[in-house]
Amino acid sequence: MQAPTPVAVEGTEQLVYEIHLTNFSHERLQLRSIQVLDEDDAVPLATFAGASLANRAYFVGSTDADGVSAPVSVAPGQRLVLYVEIACRSSRQLPRAIVHHIEYSVGNESATFEVAGGRTTVGQDVPIALAPPVGDGEWVAVHHPDWPRGHRRVFYALGGRARLPGRFAIDFVKINDHGKIAAGDPDVVSNSFGYGSPVLAVADAKVVAVRRDIVESSRVSGHPKASLDDAAGNYIVLSLGDRRFAFYEHLRPGSIRVNVGEGVKRGQVIAALGFTGESSAPHLHFHVADGSTPLGAEGIPFTFHRFVLLGHYSRIGELGSTRWEPLNSGLPATRIDEMPSANAVLHF
Numbered sequence: 598m599q600a601p602t603p604v605a606v607e608g609t610e611q612l613v614y615e616i617h618l619t620n621f622s623h624e625r626l627q628l629r630s631i632q633v634l635d636e637d638d639a640v641p642l643a644t645f646a647g648a649s650l651a652n653r654a655y656f657v658g659s660t661d662a663d664g665v666s667a668p669v670s671v672a673p674g675q676r677l678v679l680y681v682e683i684a685c686r687s688s689r690q691l692p693r694a695i696v697h698h699i700e701y702s703v704g705n706e707s708a709t710f711e712v713a714g715g716r717t718t719v720g721q722d723v724p725i726a727l728a729p730p731v732g733d734g735e736w737v738a739v740h741h742p743d744w745p746r747g748h749r750r751v752f753y754a755l756g757g758r759a760r761l762p763g764r765f766a767i768d769f770v771k772i773n774d775h776g777k778i779a780a781g782d783p784d785v786v787s788n789s790f791g792y793g794s795p796v797l798a799v800a801d802a803k804v805v806a807v808r809r810d811i812v813e814s815s816r817v818s819g820h821p822k823a824s825l826d827d828a829a830g831n832y833i834v835l836s837l838g839d840r841r842f843a844f845y846e847h848l849r850p851g852s853i854r855v856n857v858g859e860g861v862k863r864g865q866v867i868a869a870l871g872f873t874g875e876s877s878a879p880h881l882h883f884h885v886a887d888g889s890t891p892l893g894a895e896g897i898p899f900t901f902h903r904f905v906l907l908g909h910y911s912r913i914g915e916l917g918s919t920r921w922e923p924l925n926s927g928l929p930a931t932r933i934d935e936m937p938s939a940n941a942v943l944h945f
């Protein structure tokens with residue numbers, strides 16, 4: 598499994614990882630709570646129970662789009678994945694290793710049992726700091742850990758191993774001051790503010806993969822469902838060195854200006870934002886992973902050198918119809934070497 602690597606988000610250090618649990622017993626087990634502790638001093642970093650546990654749970658193989666409801670009940674042989682995000686206060690030292698205390702009950706009995714396990718070291722690498730992937734204007738960094746079908750949750754099993762390439766993926770959607778995503782009819786792809794916007798190299802890098810053969814529909818409603826092979830649409834993969842690769846997906850047909858083997862300079866225009874592949878509106882999908890294939894690599898954290906945080910959408914369904922919620926805390930708007938938080942509105 599992937600050891601969690603801390604990444605800075607709005608003044609906290611976040612640990613983002615998954616716990617895989619398999620019920621090897623012959624009885625149904627009710628998962629009561631999971632506590633995450635710092636191994637060195639046994640201080641609890643987070644506890645998940647009830648809805649906060651169920652919202653993080655996914656049964657491998659389940660097609661239920663509504664997710665899991667509380668209490669989390671695990672049948673014999675069933676495998677459960679828990680998606681964990683923990684914000685560690687900056688006043689506290691980051692743990693060197695974490696352990697988990699799992700409380701459960703058997704069948705309909707009320708007696709509870711506790712097991713300790715799932716020890717993992719905490720990654721010590723500093724996430725790579727990048728230049729902007731998009732240009733001027735206001736952008737929503739769409740990502741949310743709770744979506745049952747979001748990037749954060751979708752495993753791809755290739756070559757005998759299940760990986761989460763989109764663990765830290767962000768969909769960049771361009772908006773105007775009113776939170777609209779398009780001028781006029783949003784069903785017309787070319788009306789969307791982001792469509793055709795320049796897509797930029799986030800670092801001096803080498804182009805290691807390009808796909809440019811996928812066509813696009815002119816209407817959002819007319820978009821065909823993409824197969825798994827075509828889900829990324831037209832894409833570019835840049836090698837950033839040190840086994841880190843930047844992925845740009847859903848690029849506009851005919852817009853890719855680079856070829857495999859070429860070097861690119863930070864800030865260079867490499868393509869235009871488009872609407873190819875599996876997508877519900879024009880946007881740039883961006884993530885960093887530890888391998889160069891879209892589905893066969895583990896997503897790893899990254900930060901941006903600098904961006905200005907304008908606010909958030911706490912209800913992402915409101916994107917496109919209302920303005921975002923402005924920053925209300927004392928948080929400075931200029932963020933340095935951080936990853937944008939879920940559904941943050943920003944400009945670079």
Ligand SMILES: [Zn+2]
Nearest residue numbers: 766767768882
């Ligand atoms: Zn995406």
